[in-house]
Amino acid sequence: MIKLAVILAAGVSKRLNNAPPGRPKGFVNIGGETLISRSIACLKKHGIERILIGTGYGASLYEQLAEYVPEIITCKCRYYRTTGSFYTLYNMRNLIQEDFLLLESDLIYEERAISQLLRCGSADTILASGRTYSKDEVYIQADADSMLVNMSKDETVLQSVCGELVGISKFSAHRPCGSCAHCLKTTKTF
Numbered sequence: 001m002i003k004l005a006v007i008l009a010a011g012v013s014k015r016l017n018n019a020p021p022g023r024p025k026g027f028v029n030i031g032g033e034t035l036i037s038r039s040i041a042c043l044k045k046h047g048i049e050r051i052l053i054g055t056g057y058g059a060s061l062y063e064q065l066a067e068y069v070p071e072i073i074t075c076k077c078r079y080y081r082t083t084g085s086f087y088t089l090y091n092m093r094n095l096i097q098e099d100f101l102l103l104e105s106d107l108i109y110e111e112r113a114i115s116q117l118l119r120c121g122s123a124d125t126i127l128a129s130g131r132t133y134s135k136d137e138v139y140i141q142a143d144a145d146s147m148l149v150n151m152s153k154d155e156t157v158l159q160s161v162c163g164e165l166v167g168i169s170k171f172s173a174h175r176p177c178g179s180c181a182h183c184l185k186t187t188k189t190f
Contacts, residue, residue, distance in 0.1 A: 010056025056080020128163030
């Protein structure tokens with residue numbers, strides 16, 4: 001069972017119009033609760049015992065949150081202004097030694113997104129949605145077996161679109177060797 005969640009929270013909030021000045025996207029308040037607090041509560045409800053947050057912009061706010069939530073460990077990415085989310089994940093690689101859920105900090109999602117991923121039998125799974133028309137889509141191309149083929153913000157470079165990236169995925173901690181059955185498979189989407 002997965003006990004670790006990794007939250008990517010280093011971004012500068014360039015595209016989020018209602019982000020509070022000087023505060024990261026995860027601290028946007030909706031309905032009296034911040035996005036990050038809502039996400040943490042949902043993760044804990046589903047058995048997540050450790051939450052690793054990759055920070056950058058507004059890192060001190062996440063560090064303050066960690067003082068009150070013992071499940072949280074923060075890891076600041078020094079190069080957050082010039083790199084993307086996956087460099088933040090790479091920056092945390094030595095802290096991740098087990099299967100984990102990967103989330104973005106600025107998501108509004110239904111609780112069933114977490115329960116579906118945790119119940120899914122595939123070790124590596126990307127949660128996809130239908131068309132959102134959000135103007136910030138990442139489109140997914142999958143094969144007939146629902147295995148990931150490609151992803152892009154430009155749907156015209158894909159042969160077909162089966163869905164949009166939600167920003168929540170499940171990954172196994174298996175270290176690639178390139179020759180075992182696990183490494184010869186790609187990531188499943190649903």
